[in-house]
Amino acid sequence: MSSVPFLDLRRHHTAIRAELVAAFEAVLEASAFAGGPFVQQFEKDFAAYCGTRYCVAVGSGTDALWLALLALGVGPGDEVITVPMTFMATAEAITYTGARPVFVDIERDTYTLDPRLLKAAITPRTRAIIPVHLYGQTADLEPILAIAREHGIPVVEDACQAHGATYQDRRAGAWGDLGCFSFYPGKNLGALGEGGAVVTNDEALASKVAMLRDHGQARKYHHDLVGWNARMDGIQGAVLQIKLKRLDAGNEARRRLAEKYRTLLAEVASVVLPVERPGSRHAYHLFVVRVPDRDAILRELAERGVHCGIHYPVPVHLQKAYRDRGWRQGLFPVSEQCAAEVLSLPMYPELAETQVAHVAQALKDCLSRRSIPQTASAVGETAPWVTCN
Numbered sequence: 001m002s003s004v005p006f007l008d009l010r011r012h013h014t015a016i017r018a019e020l021v022a023a024f025e026a027v028l029e030a031s032a033f034a035g036g037p038f039v040q041q042f043e044k045d046f047a048a049y050c051g052t053r054y055c056v057a058v059g060s061g062t063d064a065l066w067l068a069l070l071a072l073g074v075g076p077g078d079e080v081i082t083v084p085m086t087f088m089a090t091a092e093a094i095t096y097t098g099a100r101p102v103f104v105d106i107e108r109d110t111y112t113l114d115p116r117l118l119k120a121a122i123t124p125r126t127r128a129i130i131p132v133h134l135y136g137q138t139a140d141l142e143p144i145l146a147i148a149r150e151h152g153i154p155v156v157e158d159a160c161q162a163h164g165a166t167y168q169d170r171r172a173g174a175w176g177d178l179g180c181f182s183f184y185p186g187k188n189l190g191a192l193g194e195g196g197a198v199v200t201n202d203e204a205l206a207s208k209v210a211m212l213r214d215h216g217q218a219r220k221y222h223h224d225l226v227g228w229n230a231r232m233d234g235i236q237g238a239v240l241q242i243k244l245k246r247l248d249a250g251n252e253a254r255r256r257l258a259e260k261y262r263t264l265l266a267e268v269a270s271v272v273l274p275v276e277r278p279g280s281r282h283a284y285h286l287f288v289v290r291v292p293d294r295d296a297i298l299r300e301l302a303e304r305g306v307h308c309g310i311h312y313p314v315p316v317h318l319q320k321a322y323r324d325r326g327w328r329q330g331l332f333p334v335s336e337q338c339a340a341e342v343l344s345l346p347m348y349p350e351l352a353e354t355q356v357a358h359v360a361q362a363l364k365d366c367l368s369r370r371s372i373p374q375t376a377s378a379v380g381e382t383a384p385w386v387t388c389n
């Protein structure tokens, strides 16, 4: 078999090429390039899809998180709780409001915010909580929301990897006070460039985000707030309308492929498979396993033409950008161990079952060639760096 790419957007777009070209032409014809009717229609469609009253389209997922926090009034001196095992943007958005990120470690099986650790992280300065729906599965929202409500703290969902995922039959993004999405090209719902959205049921928050993304104006050249330029391109609004219609089918295909991976890798002792929480539907933005000797396995797979990814090799609290914050190795052992062991296998709707079988076999071969049979260690129990409690 020829090589298996980590992602194949070309194949994804070939199937809808004619529709995309017609959308470009419609936007050209209307000259509606920055915001405008194509974006407004997408906002209606996406709010309906998520089951929220409002959707405000913005320039990226990072913008969505940042403006959601600003709309809640988060600023200097405040603290915002999130997880260290996420993409850097979650923490950047907090930092850019002037607030301080406060980290809570993740659950060892689902890789999302551990509700049991949440209460201890809350202080009088806590102004928001951002659970991250990592890899496409929502965080355990019910206990998180219960604790947040008890303390009167708003919840902002980072749903940038979880378009269409559900938790107890309600979609990701519709649980918190605000839900943030990214339409970066590789996401389950991806634009042909950058894009993002904030969804909410709160009219005041929706209109504040809408003003903030457009220089703080509700009426042209009348600026009630100091905002920013975070508008969505018209072309992305048109493209996303087309791609939204295929999101559910794409997620179904991902779930079928995930089942195939599970079956093929079930009895491989050294592979830790993703766990789907009862009552939630994983959207499998990524299919992430944990393996011993991860970096070498990644290289060996690439040599065999199987291209994998790592999401993420360095947890946010250990990033160089935050080196002067006093965070150190050992503070968040589950995140740190996951960062050392996670391996993202190819996962996209266009992936063929034969390719999944090829990937699984290649992974088995790489693992079985190792002289000492190794098992991915139980997270948190054997980490050599757990020095504090």
Ligand SMILES: *Cc1c(COP(=O)(O)O)cnc(C)c1O
Residues within 6 Å of the ligand: 060, 061, 062, 063, 086, 087, 089, 090, 132, 158, 160, 161, 181, 182, 183, 184, 194, 195, 196
């Ligand atoms: C992609 C992503 C973001 C940022 O989205 P952009 O559109 O790239 O700005 C934020 N959080 C998570 C978890 C993401 O995966």
